Amino acid sequence: MNYEALAKAVVMELFSGGSVWFFLFTSALFAGVGAYFGKYFGTKGANLATREDFNALLAQLSASTRLVESVKSEIARTDWVAREWATLRIKKIEELMTILHECEAYLDAQRNSLLSGNVYLPTPPFDHAIAISELYLPELCDTVNRFILSCRRVAMFHGKVFVQQMENEKNGITDRSIWDNLIERNGSVEMLLAAKEARQATSQLVQKIISDKGSG
Numbered sequence: 001m002n003y004e005a006l007a008k009a010v011v012m013e014l015f016s017g018g019s020v021w022f023f024l025f026t027s028a029l030f031a032g033v034g035a036y037f038g039k040y041f042g043t044k045g046a047n048l049a050t051r052e053d054f055n056a057l058l059a060q061l062s063a064s065t066r067l068v069e070s071v072k073s074e075i076a077r078t079d080w081v082a083r084e085w086a087t088l089r090i091k092k093i094e095e096l097m098t099i100l101h102e103c104e105a106y107l108d109a110q111r112n113s114l115l116s117g118n119v120y121l122p123t124p125p126f127d128h129a130i131a132i133s134e135l136y137l138p139e140l141c142d143t144v145n146r147f148i149l150s151c152r153r154v155a156m157f158h159g160k161v162f163v164q165q166m167e168n169e170k171n172g173i174t175d176r177s178i179w180d181n182l183i184e185r186n187g188s189v190e191m192l193l194a195a196k197e198a199r200q201a202t203s204q205l206v207q208k209i210i211s212d213k214g215s216g
Contacts, residue, residue, distance in 0.1 A: 086213040092136040093202050093209075096144070099129045100198055103151050107191070110155060114162040117169075126151055143194075143201040150191035 102125045113120040126148045133144040 083213060086209050089136055089209055090206060092132055093206050096129060096132050096137065096140070097199070097202055099125050099132065100144075100147065100195060100202075103129060103148070104191075104195060107151060107154050107158070110158050114158055114165075117165075119162075124151070124155060137202075137205065139205055140198070140201055143198050147191070147194040147198045150194045154188055154191050 106122070106124050109122075110120040129144055130141075130148055133140045137144075
């Protein structure tokens, strides 16, 4: 079979007579349908793209909101921690001041007990003062250490004088003026000056903490 001839015959039949109008009509119809659906799908595609862009913007906004809230929460937590830390430090300063007075009272009680010929056994509060300054008040460490060092020197001197007094009594010397003769060299003046310095330093630190807390 001659397929080429058959194809020509079919084409001629389609374009002969009224078939050409049918061809033009169907061409116009398909062109219109194609244009309509092209516009329809173009519009749907644009709407879909716009919806995707909108959803992306919503996701970005949601992420930004979560970030802002997270930052605000962290700032609030940091502020709370800072305020609580400042409050705790002020309490520790008050505690430290009490202990410094206890150190002086300890030395007075020790001296009075030894003057009476009695051994003084209570544990001194020296280490407690150092621990508080190191843990909570590092700005005061040097000042507190100087004060405690002077207290230790006084306490050791009291012990030495007491031993000397016991030796004198064994040798029949009952005069206790040894305390009066040596008390000038026991470091009490140094201790009192160190105590004054410590009190001034603690007072200044309290004012600074309160000022920083108010400005924060």
